[in-house]
Amino acid sequence: MDGVLPSAMPADKTAPVADRAAPVKATPGTTGTRTPGRLRLSRGLAAVRLAARGGARYATNAPRLFVAAGEQRQQLRNDLALRTAEDVAATLGTMKGVLMKIGQMASYVDDGLAPPVRRTLSRLQDSVPPMSAELAAGVVEDELGGPPDEVFATWDAEPIAAASIGQVHRAITRDGRAVAVKVQYPGIAKTIAADLGNVALLRSLLRVAAPNQDVNALIEELRDRITEELDYHREAANQRMFADYYDGHPTIHVPRVIDELCTARVFTSELATGARFAELLSWPQGEKDLAAETIYRFTFRSLYEAHAFNGDPHPGNYLFNRGGLVTFLDFGLVKYFTAEELKPLVHMVRYLCVDEDPEAFRRAMEDADFLARGAPLPTEQIIEHMALFYDTVRTPGTRTMTAGYASAVARRYFDFRNPLAAYARIPRSYVILQRINLGMFALLGDLGATGNWRAVAEEIWPFVKAPPSTPMGEAEVAWLARRPARTESLSGR
Amino acid sequence: MTAEVYPAADGLVQRAAAAFTASVPESPADDGYFGPGSATWRLNGDLSAPVAGLRSLLVQALHPLAMAGVDQHSDWRADPAGRLASTAAYLATITYGDRGAALRAANRVRKIHERVRGTDQVTGQPYAAGDPDLLVWVHAGLVDSVLAAAELYGTPPTAAEKDAYLAEMTAAAELVGVPAGRAPATAAELDDYLAAVRPVLTLTPAAAESTAYLLNLPGLEDEMGGMWRDIGDAAVAALPEWAACMYGLLPQQPVTEQRREEVRQLLGVLDALYLGEPGVLEARQRIELRMRQARRG
Numbered sequence: 001m002d003g004v005l006p007s008a009m010p011a012d013k014t015a016p017v018a019d020r021a022a023p024v025k026a027t028p029g030t031t032g033t034r035t036p037g038r039l040r041l042s043r044g045l046a047a048v049r050l051a052a053r054g055g056a057r058y059a060t061n062a063p064r065l066f067v068a069a070g071e072q073r074q075q076l077r078n079d080l081a082l083r084t085a086e087d088v089a090a091t092l093g094t095m096k097g098v099l100m101k102i103g104q105m106a107s108y109v110d111d112g113l114a115p116p117v118r119r120t121l122s123r124l125q126d127s128v129p130p131m132s133a134e135l136a137a138g139v140v141e142d143e144l145g146g147p148p149d150e151v152f153a154t155w156d157a158e159p160i161a162a163a164s165i166g167q168v169h170r171a172i173t174r175d176g177r178a179v180a181v182k183v184q185y186p187g188i189a190k191t192i193a194a195d196l197g198n199v200a201l202l203r204s205l206l207r208v209a210a211p212n213q214d215v216n217a218l219i220e221e222l223r224d225r226i227t228e229e230l231d232y233h234r235e236a237a238n239q240r241m242f243a244d245y246y247d248g249h250p251t252i253h254v255p256r257v258i259d260e261l262c263t264a265r266v267f268t269s270e271l272a273t274g275a276r277f278a279e280l281l282s283w284p285q286g287e288k289d290l291a292a293e294t295i296y297r298f299t300f301r302s303l304y305e306a307h308a309f310n311g312d313p314h315p316g317n318y319l320f321n322r323g324g325l326v327t328f329l330d331f332g333l334v335k336y337f338t339a340e341e342l343k344p345l346v347h348m349v350r351y352l353c354v355d356e357d358p359e360a361f362r363r364a365m366e367d368a369d370f371l372a373r374g375a376p377l378p379t380e381q382i383i384e385h386m387a388l389f390y391d392t393v394r395t396p397g398t399r400t401m402t403a404g405y406a407s408a409v410a411r412r413y414f415d416f417r418n419p420l421a422a423y424a425r426i427p428r429s430y431v432i433l434q435r436i437n438l439g440m441f442a443l444l445g446d447l448g449a450t451g452n453w454r455a456v457a458e459e460i461w462p463f464v465k466a467p468p469s470t471p472m473g474e475a476e477v478a479w480l481a482r483r484p485a486r487t488e489s490l491s492g493r
Numbered sequence: 494m495t496a497e498v499y500p501a502a503d504g505l506v507q508r509a510a511a512a513f514t515a516s517v518p519e520s521p522a523d524d525g526y527f528g529p530g531s532a533t534w535r536l537n538g539d540l541s542a543p544v545a546g547l548r549s550l551l552v553q554a555l556h557p558l559a560m561a562g563v564d565q566h567s568d569w570r571a572d573p574a575g576r577l578a579s580t581a582a583y584l585a586t587i588t589y590g591d592r593g594a595a596l597r598a599a600n601r602v603r604k605i606h607e608r609v610r611g612t613d614q615v616t617g618q619p620y621a622a623g624d625p626d627l628l629v630w631v632h633a634g635l636v637d638s639v640l641a642a643a644e645l646y647g648t649p650p651t652a653a654e655k656d657a658y659l660a661e662m663t664a665a666a667e668l669v670g671v672p673a674g675r676a677p678a679t680a681a682e683l684d685d686y687l688a689a690v691r692p693v694l695t696l697t698p699a700a701a702e703s704t705a706y707l708l709n710l711p712g713l714e715d716e717m718g719g720m721w722r723d724i725g726d727a728a729v730a731a732l733p734e735w736a737a738c739m740y741g742l743l744p745q746q747p748v749t750e751q752r753r754e755e756v757r758q759l760l761g762v763l764d765a766l767y768l769g770e771p772g773v774l775e776a777r778q779r780i781e782l783r784m785r786q787a788r789r790g
Contacts, residue, residue: 096764
């Protein structure tokens with residue numbers, strides 16, 4: 001089951017537009033018609049789009065910091081480090097942290113964000129310097145009760161990566177384990193909470209960043225995401241569950257959480273090594289296919305068996321080793337489903353791809369509230385529209401994922417001229433699943449991955465449970481047999 | 494004015510950004526007229542700068558002779574974005590540029606001022622843009638607005654910082670021809686000056702029409718238009734009471750904490766937009782690095 005979602009969530013047309021306060025005194029030709037009331041909607045990101053439209057003109061001139069800065073650039077960046085909580089607020093406050101998050105969310109949406117807007121938002125990400133060694137050490141000390149040099153046997157003060165609201169340091173624990181320690185920017189929670197309160201501005205930003213989506217649902221999601229992300233306990237719990245679940249898996253690796261070194265603002269896990277996505281792209285196609293198979297199996301086994309979906313298929317969240325070995329990082333964004341929530345999705349894929357029963361498929365869509373009951377559309381039109389989402393698993397055989405397919409899926413997803421759009425919606429609990437269509441397909445498309453996706457899916461589909469179709473599938477069977485008996489679902493914990 | 498004349502928001506943000514980027518030198522010959530440790534570097538680069546800019550224009554327009562000069566000689570309405578961008582670039586050059594660049598920019602302004610002279614239709618008085626009285630007025634409108642906008646929406650300056658800013662900025666006034674000692678150099682002097690000049694001020698039809706036009710710039714695309722008007726509202730709310738009265742506004746409500754937060758959030762979005770333009774981040778970093786170095790000593 002690829003396409004778990006119907007297309008075209010309704011555009012949020014009913015959202016109230018903030019009122020302008022009535023004029024105090026309407027004196028024609030003067031400024032007297034103006035009065036400070038609540039701010040009207042400011043379509044900030046649309047302005048980003050407008051501004052970015054001509055930005056390409058300059059894009060070829062790589063801007064210089066200083067003449068001949070060259071290799072000193074890293075040093076200069078360090079010189080710009082955030083040293084105080086006030087620096088953090090100045091850099092990530094006044095909506096900037098929230099904008100970055102919107103950019104991250106919207107970056108999954110292929111056609112939902114014009115490339116110039118994406119560039120602008122990634123520029124914003126670039127604008128955040130790392131914390132100074134002292135500021136990061138201060139957070140570790142506040143959270144873990146001692147300076148990093150005491151809490152850890154070895155602490156690398158130079159961060160190895162930026163996280164959306166923090167940065168990652170390497171360290172070795174006192175019992176000798178190599179770990180990655182994510183340290184949150186101090187004061188960020190307060191800064192971002194204030195910005196999340198400005199719903200009118202958020203609404204207008206999201207309407208532009210993710211046009212045609214249900215803005216209210218997105219605001220809810222954005223707030224939930226950020227709130228969750230601010231508390232690293234949540235991420236630690238997610239990652240612990242995934243690490244337990246995939247313990248011993250032949251190709252899926254989830255780094256272990258180091259519980260005693262985790263708090264709300266510091267998150268410590270095993271240090272994993274491997275190639276980044278960009279490097280994987282230069283590997284032989286066979287390696288890319290294996291990596292894709294692992295990601296595919298991880299996504300759908302997690303969903304169908306563990307009832308959990310890691311909604312962050314960002315290329316930066318994987319590390320790759322030869323033979324299809326993939327390390328999955330960043331479990332800040334996990335959605336758990338109840339069996340009830342999952343059932344209609346299972347029914348849909350079953351009726352469309354296995355039972356080939358269009359009317360049952362339509363009823364399953366209606367049961368899940370994806371499609372209004374009694375929509376005046378012939379079932380075959382619905383099938384024709386929806387089939388694209390299931391294209392890679394609807395018929396047996398080997399298929400190559402392409403960027404073209406990924407963007408066709410995204411285009412159809414956002415095709416609001418389609419008559420179906422008026423009757424389709426995505427209930428909030430499924431919103432995050434759009435990332436299967438829009439994120440994972442984009443990733444596999446970039447890899448140009450070839451596989452018999454239908455056969456792999458049949459291994460995992462709970463109503464088929466087919467025997468292994470690939471060597472990786474064989475290895476999974478052996479892993480499943482070794483695994484201690486367990487309740488399969490992670491949800492409800 | 495129509496959309497063809499004012500080709501939408503990209504003109505405003507892009508041109509302002511390009512001008513700003515070019516104004517912050519990659520290899521400055523010296524620290525300019527203020528230097529990275531100055532209050533001027535800090536305040537002229539405050540988040541509230543867009544509000545300060547609009548408020549300046551609203552205040553400055555209330556002097557009939559200053560207004561007449563603009564009205565009769567400037568073609569700003571043909572290209573308001575270009576005019577706003579070049580004004581912002583001038584201020585950035587004076588602030589962050591080296592002395593040579595600041596002097597060249599100021600001499601260009603003086604040259605333009607030489608041609609700006611005539612008779613105001615409303616008061617019947619002759620005017621010349623190079624008249625020190627008018628230059629002091631325009632200067633006062635700017636510095637008062639920078640301080641008021643930072644106070645309300647930015648990082649509020651301390652009393653000492655205000656005085657330092659005003660004292661430093663007299664150099665900017667002198668660059669365009671204000672005789673030494675004429676520009677207000679402390680907060681108290683600025684208040685005295687503004688009280689003394691009040692009888693001269695009036696809302697001429699040209700000022701009313703120009704500021705209304707400025708606040709509702711036609712031709713802005715919808716999204717940018719909303720943002721522009723919000724910035725305008727924030728600028729109007731930051732006007733001194735006497736200026737608000739002259740514009741026919743009822744006494745302004747004090748800016749609430751919530752309102753301040755909203756304006757700051759809007760300014761943050763605008764700033765993010767600006768940062769997305771090529772070179773702006775690097776120019777900001779050049780400024781920040783030099784300011785940090787100055788603080789270190």
